[in-house]
Amino acid sequence: DAKTTQPPSMDCAEGRAANLPCNHSTISGNEYVYWYRQIHSQGPQYIIHGLKNNETNEMASLIITEDRKSSTLILPHATLRDTAVYYCIVRSIKAAGNKLTFGGGTRVLVKP
Amino acid sequence: EPEVTQTPSHQVTQMGQEVILRCVPISNHLYFYWYRQILGQKVEFLVSFYNNEISEKSEIFDDQFSVERPDGSNFTLKIRSTKLEDSAMYFCASTPGWLETQYFGPGTRLLVL
Numbered sequence: 001d002a003k004t005t006q007p008p009s010m011d012c013a014e015g016r017a018a019n020l021p022c023n024h025s026t027i028s029g030n031e032y033v034y035w036y037r038q039i040h041s042q043g044p045q046y047i048i049h050g051l052k053n054n055e056t057n058e059m060a061s062l063i064i065t066e067d068r069k070s071s072t073l074i075l076p077h078a079t080l081r082d083t084a085v086y087y088c089i090v091r092s093i094k095a096a097g098n099k100l101t102f103g104g105g106t107r108v109l110v111k112p
Numbered sequence: 113e114p115e116v117t118q119t120p121s122h123q124v125t126q127m128g129q130e131v132i133l134r135c136v137p138i139s140n141h142l143y144f145y146w147y148r149q150i151l152g153q154k155v156e157f158l159v160s161f162y163n164n165e166i167s168e169k170s171e172i173f174d175d176q177f178s179v180e181r182p183d184g185s186n187f188t189l190k191i192r193s194t195k196l197e198d199s200a201m202y203f204c205a206s207t208p209g210w211l212e213t214q215y216f217g218p219g220t221r222l223l224v225l
Contacts, residue, residue: 021123031146034213038155041219041221042202042218043203043216043217043218044155044203046215084197095143098143098160098168099145099170100147100155100205101157102147102155103154103176
C-alpha cells in the first residue's frame with residue numbers, strides 16, 4: 001500500500017472549515033483514498049473515501065488532485081465534537097490489500 | 113444505524129491467563145477483522161476472517177492468537193497466554209463485502225498485569 005504523509009497536528013476554529021491535507025505521492029491506479037477519524041481512543045470512524053473524483057457526504061468532502069498524489073479532507077463547519085485524530089489511508093483493491101494500514105494521522109483540535 | 117459491538121469494554125487479566133474478546137459484527141456483514149492499538153501508538157492490523165477462515169494475518173498474530181466465529185453472530189479473538197505487551201485496545205471491524213468500507217466497534221481495553 002502507498003504511504004501517506006499528514007501533518008501531526010492542526011488547530012481549527014469552531015464553525016470554520018477544517019482543511020486536512022494528505023500526501024500520497026506513490027499512490028497507484030488501483031488504490032483508494034480513505035479517511036477515518038478516532039475520537040479519544042474510541043473505534044476508528046469511517047468518514048469518506050474516493051478513487052479519483054471528488055466526493056461529498058453528510059460528514060465531509062474529499063478533494064483529490066488530478067494526479068492523485070495528494071488529497072484534502074474538508075470538514076465544512078467544524079464543531080468541538082470534531083476534535084479527533086484523522087487518518088488518511090491508501091487502500092489497495094488487490095486481493096491482499098483488504099486490511100487498513102493506519103499511520104500517525106493528524107491530531108485536530110477544534111477550539112471555541 | 114447498525115453498529116459493531118464488543119464485549120467486555122474493559123478486561124484486566126494476569127499474565128499467562130487466557131482471554132477471549134467478543135465482537136458482534138453488523139448482521140449482514142461477511143468479512144471480519146481484528147486490530148489493536150497499544151497506548152499512544154498506531155492502530156495495527158491483526159487478522160482478517162472470511163467464510164470461517166483466516167484470509168490474512170499480520171506478524172503480530174502469532175500462535176498465541178486465534179479467531180473464531182462460533183455461531184452466526186459472534187466473532188471472537190482468543191489470546192491463549194497473555195503477556196504484558198498484549199495490553200492494548202482491541203478493535204473489531206466488519207464489512208459487507210470484499211473491499212467495502214470497514215466499520216469498527218468501540219473496542220475492548222485489555223490490561224495484562
